[in-house]
Amino acid sequence: MQLHNTSQYAVRILSYITNQKNETLLSAKDLSEKLSIPYKFLTKIMGELVRTGLIKSIRGREGGYELNKAASEITISDILDIFNDSLNEERCILGIGYCDCSNKCVLHDQWIEPKNLIQKMFKETTLDNLTNEEGKI
Template identity: 25%
Template sequence: MAINQKCQYALRALYELSLHYPSGPVKIAHIAHSQGIPKKFLEGILGLLKSLGYVKSHRGKDGGYSLAKPPGQISVGEVIRGVQGPFSPVECIIGEDHCQLKGRCSFRPLWERAKAALEEVYDHTTFQDLLDQDKTPTEGERLESKGGSSDEPD
């Protein structure tokens, strides 16, 4: 299952709003610039995210968008489903009625395991997890803080 561009933009917009949670509304122009999303496209995506209950809009001079709930309460999986639809490596897992090999497909168990693996990763990753991940130092940063170099053996 490939994540389409619209869904990638939606995820990046929510990530940017997560960075600013709960400090206040973020302007569309800031989100667009920070995440490399075309502003016109972003307006529609934010409208969709608002209708799905992930963001709130704020009017006025200090207006913009903010998360409707904490980043730890929004999973990547639920957003993908809301924006793009159900997970499936192949269409027949979503609607078995369309399968010509219904009930006798040797690949079905494989497709179901792949679907379950996708769901496991996406559903168990929240936007707070992504924020925390970005705060975790890399191995090179840990070594540098200890006075070592990532090029030198221990």
């Protein structure tokens, strides 16, 4: 199981913005360079994050991006939902289209519990929980 590139980048961008407490506004150019995300792809993601209200964009010479909500109010699930990247109930873990209780793949029954735990983690983890984590962004 792996998140789509767009979702991966969005989580990384928002985590980075959250961790930059001394800088209030970050430009797309700076974010692109610091996070090694292609500039055009980053600006598309930022546009969607602005449109959905997770971040705000301030125009002008000293402009940039900042969170529009408290980091404690933004869950990983909120981010994934924007990009339609939640764990779909029927998407097969083996990539064989869709499977459910009546049309199972060989891993279907074993996947249910870990999938539920991952969904719970996405719903309970906020950007605030990721602040100052030692891991890579």
